[in-house]
Amino acid sequence: MILEYPNKQSKENIVKAAKMFKPIEYDSKHSYLYFGDNFSVLSSLLNYNSNTIDLIYIDPPFFTNNDFYISKDRANTISSSKLDREKAYSDKFNRNDYFNFLRKRLILLRELLSEQGSLYIHIDYKIGHYIKILLDEIFGVDCFKNDITRIKSNPKNFARKAYGNIKDMILFYVKNNNNYIWNEIKQYTLDNIDKKFPKVDSEGRRYTTVPCHAPGETMAGKTNSLWQGLYPPKGRHWRMDISELEKLNNNGLIEWSRTGNPRIIKYADEYKGSKIQDVWLDYKDPQYPLYPTHKNEDMLDMIIKQSSNKDSLLLDCFAGSGSFLNAAYKNERYFIGIDNSDIAIKTIKSRDIGNYCFIDYNSINNNDNIKVNNG
Ligand SMILES: C[S@@+](CC[C@H](N)C(=O)[O-])C[C@H]1O[C@@H](n2cnc3c(N)ncnc32)[C@H](O)[C@@H]1O
CATH class of the missing domain: 3.40.50.150 (Vaccinia Virus protein VP39)
Incomplete structure (x- = not known):
């Protein structure tokens, strides 16, 4: 045109x-x-x-x-x-x-x-x-x-x-x-850092959590497979390959809720901006x-x-x-x-x-x- x-x-x-x-x-x-x-x-x-x-x-x-x-x-x-x-x-x-x-x-x-x-x-x-x-x-x-x-x-x-x-x-x-x-x-802004990272762990580090899954279904493959006994919820897929999720879990970077819902931990002191x-x-x-x-x-x-x-x-x-x-x-x-x-x-x-x-x-x-x- x-x-x-x-x-x-x-x-x-x-x-x-x-x-x-x-x-x-x-x-x-x-x-x-x-x-x-x-x-x-x-x-x-x-x-x-x-x-x-x-x-x-x-x-x-x-x-x-x-x-x-x-x-x-x-x-x-x-x-x-x-x-x-x-x-x-x-x-x-x-x-x-x-x-x-x-x-x-x-x-x-x-x-x-x-x-x-x-x-x-x-x-x-x-x-x-x-x-x-x-x-x-x-x-x-x-x-x-x-x-x-x-x-x-x-x-x-x-x-x-x-x-x-x-x-x-x-x-x-x-x-x-x-x-x-x-x-x-x-x-990168330090404003609202407390709001962005509202939780504090046992060592005093500020953190927040984000879901392990994201919108959109994938039909097959490693973002749709069984991980820790769970499939991603309907209409969603794992945010990353399940081997990556497993690594995060082994390194203590997955927070499990009382009802068994996993979320990824993000620390304020590792935040590099959006x-x-x-x-x-x-x-x-x-x-x-x-x-x-x-x-x-x-x-x-x-x-x-x-x-x-x-x-x-x-x-x-x-x-x-x-x-x-x-x-x-x-x-x-x-x-x-x-x-x-x-x-x-x-x-x-x-x-x-x-x-x-x-x-x-x-x-x-x-x-x-x-x-x-x-x-
Ligand atoms: C909108 S102002 C730029 C303001 C600038 N971005 C700032 O932050 O200060 C546009 C400028 O273009 C210059 N200008 C317009 N026509 C020009 C031309 N033919 N050759 C050189 N400069 C021209 C004007 O003199 C004016 O200073």
């Missing part, structure tokens, strides 16, 4: 336009910040080298038809006094232009990804479903991994006749479905943002730990406050940041994000006669 819209540019023309930009050198063991239009910068990077970036996170304009301002004391979106604010960036597009704008950048971004690379794109519920179709076309449906719901704010009392909106979405794609960086980062699911509740946006639409940096930190390695090269070509660049630096990754707003660049430069090479792309263009094109 393909998204068609008037004036959709062909991939060939996009690639041809990108080829007209002069290559700019970079390597995967340095960090860079570019001030300039990201189509031009991405083209120049790509013309120097492809397949270099392990993780891309982008949070582009969402087609909101708004301008985004920053005021002297605090970044916000629309409401600050007109006298006391400067425009950080504009998100005003015609719909088809917006699709062209984003699609051509996504095409280049895929080429820049390494063979084990991933892309996360932050988008909202109004436009995100169209972007999903564009991404399926560019990356292939097999390379789609998740549509993550991120709770972005506390409930609001909207005046309009509809449900309040407290979520946005993050689409996660990989370049190569058979081989991508995935570090199985777990969600699998992260696709609804993210704990990553609301900062109360005091450095920049409009400044994203939660703990969320970016987790994405980086999950989908890149130490020393990987990461990229955010809609860098804004530099939130992703900061999280990359804190995690000992290298980064490429791009933004065409001087306020964004000023904000990024004011942060402690280690050593990086700053390049004013427009000025190298002027000196070096590179074709300038605003994408």
Whole structure:
């Protein structure tokens, strides 16, 4: 399935336009910040080298038809006094232009990804479903991994006749479905540990128990066999091979109730966290943002730990406050940041994000006669 819209540019023309930009050198063991239009910068990077970036996170304009301002004391979106604010960036597009704008950048971004690379794109519920179709076309449906719901704010009392909106979405794609960086980062919290592990054994260790069986019947085999004189209850199967259950039992890790019901013991001091699911509740946006639409940096930190390695090269070509660049630096990754707003660049430069090479792309263009094109 393909998204068609008037004036959709062909991939060939996009690639041809990108080829007209002069290559700019970079390597995967340095960090860079570019001030300039990201189509031009991405083209120049790509013309120097492809397949270099392990993780891309982008949070582009969402087609909101708004301008985004920053005021002297605090970044916000629309409401600050007109006298006391400067425009950080504009998100005003015609719909088809917006699709062209984003699609051509996504095409280049895929080429820049390494063979084990991933892309996360932050988008909202109004436009995100169209972007999903564009991404399926560019990356292939097999390379789609998740549509993550991120709770972005506390409930609001909207005046309009509809449900309040407290979520946005993050689409996660990989370049190569058979081989991508995935570090199985777990969600670990010490909150509610007493609730999670309510029992205490004779040695004072906190623990809980979980059933030995799980929903779904297996017709034959070792998860449906007789174990300790029991079959799994109707409609269920043993959670593991019965030889594994037997090992747990021999090691004192099965608790038997008075009525003969076995449950597996899980100790709090061996708890390594739980699998992260696709609804993210704990990553609301900062109360005091450095920049409009400044994203939660703990969320970016987790994405980086999950989908890149130490020393990987990461990229955010809609860098804004530099939130992703900061999280990359804190995690000992290298980064490429791009933004065409001087306020964004000023904000990024004011942060402690280690050593990086700053390049004013427009000025190298002027000196070096590179074709300038605003994408
Ligand atoms: C939604 S904000 C990103 C916010 C960022 N994720 C953060 O946490 O601070 C989008 C950014 O994209 C930048 N931008 C928009 N169009 C661009 C373009 N063509 N080239 C480079 N940057 C662009 C804007 O200046 C803005 O800073």
